[in-house]
Amino acid sequence: MTFAAGVAALVCALCVDLTVFYARASVETPGVPVRLSVLWGFALLRFWALAAATRLTLGRVRRLLLRVITAHSLLPAVFETGSTALYPGEEAGGRCGRLADARCWLLFVAASLSAALFWEVTIPDSDEDAAAAAREQKKKARVQFLRVVKLYRPDYPLLGGGLVFLTLAVVCEMSIPFYTGQIIDILGSQYQRNQFRSALLFMGLYSLGSSLSLSLSPSSSLSAGCRGGILTCAIGSFTCRMKLQLFGALTKQEIGFFEVTKPGDITNRLSNDTVRMGESVCLNVNVLLRTFIRTVGMITLMMSLSWKLTLLILLETPVTGLVQNIYDTHDQRLQLAMQDSMAEASEAVREVLSNVNVVRSFNAEQHEAGRYGRSLVKTQDLKTRRGCFRAVSLLVQRLTGLCTQVLMLYYGRQFIQSGQMTVGSLLSFMLYQSDVGTNIRTLVYCVGATLKSVGAAERVFEYMDRRPVVSTDGTLRPDDLSGHVRFNRLTFAYPSNPDRTVLQDLSLELKPGRMTALVGPSGGGKTTCVSLLERFYEPQAGEILLDNEPLKSYDHGFLHRKVAMVGQDPVLFSGSIRDNIAYGLTDCSMEEVQEAARLAHAHDFIQQMGRGYDTEVGEGGGQLSKSEKQRIAIARALVRRPQIIILDEITSSLDTESESEVQQALSGLPDRTLLVIAHKLSTIEKADQIVVISGGVVEDRGSHQDLMEKKGSYYKLVEKLFAE
Template sequence: MFIPFYTGRVIDILGGQYQQSEFTSALLFMGLYSVGSSVSAGCRGGLLLCAISSYTCRIKVKLFGALTKQEVGFFEAIKTGEITSRLSKDTTLMAKTVGLNVNVLLRTFIKTVGMISLMMNLSWKLTLLVLMETPITGLIQNLYDTYYQRLCRAMQDSMALANESASEVVSSIRVVRSFKSEKHEARRYDERLLDIHNLKTRRDIVRAIYLLARRLTGLGMQVFMLYYGRLFIQSGQMTTGNLISFILYQSNVGANIRTLTYIFGDMLNSVGAAGKVFEYLDRKPQVSADGHLKPDQLTGNVKFNCLNFAYPANPSKTVLKDFSLELKPGQMTALVGSSGGGKSTCVSLLERFYEPQDGEILLDNEPLKSYDHHYLHKKVAVVSQDPVLFSGSVRDNIAYGLAECTLDEIQDAARKANAHDFIMQLEKGYDTEVGEGGGQLSKSEKQRIAIARALVRQPNVLILDEITSSLDTESENKVQQALASCPNITLLVIAHRLKTIEKADQIVVISGGKVEERGTHQKLMDMKGSYYKLVENIKHFGSLSVASLIFCQ
């Protein structure tokens, strides 16, 4: 800040009566201020980078935690590409913009105030002339910020769409290859990138015009300053050294004022990214997880009482209508019916992925929402038709979500799921990496690991959602024998194989979101109703899924 002042002082000394002591003193102070400024800038920059890195990490962790607490319906409404874009790009942009700009804003503001004070001391008239540039610069900056911010928001949305297209293709590459749609997907991705390119081009053109206007304003002000400065020197109001110091200060103050207006606009531009991040951070899940009930004993009696439910993504279509059903401990209940009838919806509601619009689900005569979230999902376990495994070892996947699970418990669950033998044949046994999504294992092996993951929790309610389609007959028999050894478990099964359904204590036929028939296999066959027709179709088509389709038609 003081270097321009001493620069002018040196010029006055050299232009007048030269004095060695004053010249040496001026150079010494210039050197000290230069060293001090350099050391301060280096320390400030290093600390700032550490702060930005720490802030970025913290905001990403908080956002990820907030996202994982949202209900399933949220992820059905918001596309994956948009979520990953907010989590990766917007958090980084937000942290860098806020961290860097706050630092530069404070530093520049303090320097500007100090320089203006020194300039007033040199010539208050020239200082007022220079400050006339500020409203002009502010007007230009305001026009620029308004348009630039709108383009930045459009770019963020366009990049989210491009990320979504890429992630969708990568996750579904088998389907893309099967239908020879590589060129179509490449063209679709290219269109997304072209939209981004067009927006960037418009943004760069706007920025070029803005920089030109800002440059012309600065040059015009320098011309006026030099003209009036010459007049002040001729009238004796300033010395040549004072004018040079003033010119150096004006150059720095002009740059600082432009920096301040730019930073203010840049922080406004980051509001779009920050707004989307905080929108997710502040969002309250529509399915509450605030229950506190954790009883020591749980029998596993489940009651669906007069449920009416429609998915949030399609609220006009009611999936379950006045649906009532009881699942008793120690009994196996099988759900059958046409595709889209509401079988999997029952599972989703029992897992508390959604809240019914009317009615409630009771577990041991207590509403599901009153139970502690972690307690509930330990006592109610589900195995789906398409099991999901995570990158890590077999052991980690079986013990997923159970920090204190022992190896003996893991192996016992694997034996019940008929998975222990094939696991021991792997290169590292239970420490073998399964790959991303379990890609190193077959579908049958993944299914058995998923069954072991459910059994290791020793649940009171176990849901098997069409898992037998991935198991051979031997594995299915062993799994059923293992389940038979747990006489007090409440078992809910959705299956395609008639042999599995026949063994159920209660068979429930669901049609149009309602319970159409209920009873044992023999009772329903004697009724010669919907279930009877399904079984007759199975004899012709060999599969309940095909039979259900024919029945639905």
């Protein structure tokens, strides 16, 4: 659009607006209902006329301009309607009502532009995409917030009690300035003892119940103390429940989840985000409701004292809000720049201190000092700019508040002289006025802060709602399980490295009552086969069958009682030997524990200990030898009466005597399906079937003697890895 077209649009809209504005002022309408009907009719006519003129000349009306047109068209009607409702005894609207002139028109134009500008700065939506994203984010935040509120359901009685004491405290606090004004009026006029005592009594009672007592100490307030104690109990109860639910959800995730998720993120959400999640409702809503009730109550009481002064005071709020928003925007930008500058200075120091010999050898001390000095000067310059901007912002806000107070005192004196107010009423009004601006700003801040605080809840819900990739929804629990396992054309890559295929079209069979040994170079896929059999992961292709049924069809608890694993470095938990053998079982008797220990050749050395099965193993089993830990781990597997036992390198780091004891423990399990991963020839030779896995595929299989006679990959592996 050219400059000439813009000027033509402005002149056209101005002519249309003034025509309708003065046409309304020239219409005589008897009676209040008829006058208000005509007033709003002209307001709507004015809106449509301005919108049509702007659309015809500009083609497209932006949202900011549409808001200006709306406010400008409706302000006179709102003003006169409010004047008629609040001040029915006087000529409605005063100078800017029926007796409209150019000054009133300019006043409404200025008010409309200020309102639209305030909206645009505080809630910008000029960028359609950004506005849509912001709306979607707010909608999502509201959904999360309501979900947190629903999760507080068991604590609703506590929250209700806190709300009661909160309301009582705020109502009592707001009543104190009102009775203060009454006392001043009683003392300033003819003294009346009964009224004075009554006012003092009510003021004392309200001070006791308010959130700010006469000593201005919240801790000495009855209502504040009760409210704080109740809300603290509610937060504690909610946090405990959320931590338990989140921990339960985390323990159900697949192993791959923990490989791609940082442990710090998990512990932070479990320990910190759950607490912030609870506080987002209790504390923020507490402040929000308290501020809202106080603001509404104060404005109501101020309106009852003088609605004219109240409107004058409320004019300060948009100005201070606009200034605060501008300050926050610039301060955030300066703060980010200052953090970058401080990081640059720290990096300069780190580089010099870690490479001081290089700096010294090139005689660059002065150069590095200058570089560090420039970083400090830049940081100090940003700090100075930030401080100056803050000072200007505070100055503007203080000047605005000072001007408002001067106008309030000026008009308050006139109202006292005209008999519309008393000195006590003016004093009460001043006490309310000192807080109402701060409360309104706090209210606006709390609305945004409450929605922002659910960011912690969103992070918690992300884990609570996550469904594990490896499903645990199987229901199969057969009474008789033979332990026949078949790996059917498996293809698999780890979630942490999906581009690297570990198993490629692998097929394998484990027969009941027989021992199968997996051998091959490191990284060939042996441990991956074990992990898939344990259902730590889900293969990308193929499946594992147990007794001709897919592994995922079995009940999760049943499967992990029938498939047990003993690792190379078994993990024992702090507690007694009995606790570790019966780990995860709630119905395990002492007889079953001892029977499993005998099968694992662990009963004798346990009995020789001072407290027997009640002996503490220490952190990580540190009080036991490696051989003893291995046999306790075997007992922990056997107590579940598994049909399939997986042994992963359990003899690789044992001496000859300890290895013999473990081998004796395994020899007593003839009816079990054994899957062994080993590098010791003494262990592999005893296997009924040896499977060579390399590069994710099966290269060879058979007994030790058959494979050695073939002189294939197994023979080469024996020569390379197993020969002494």
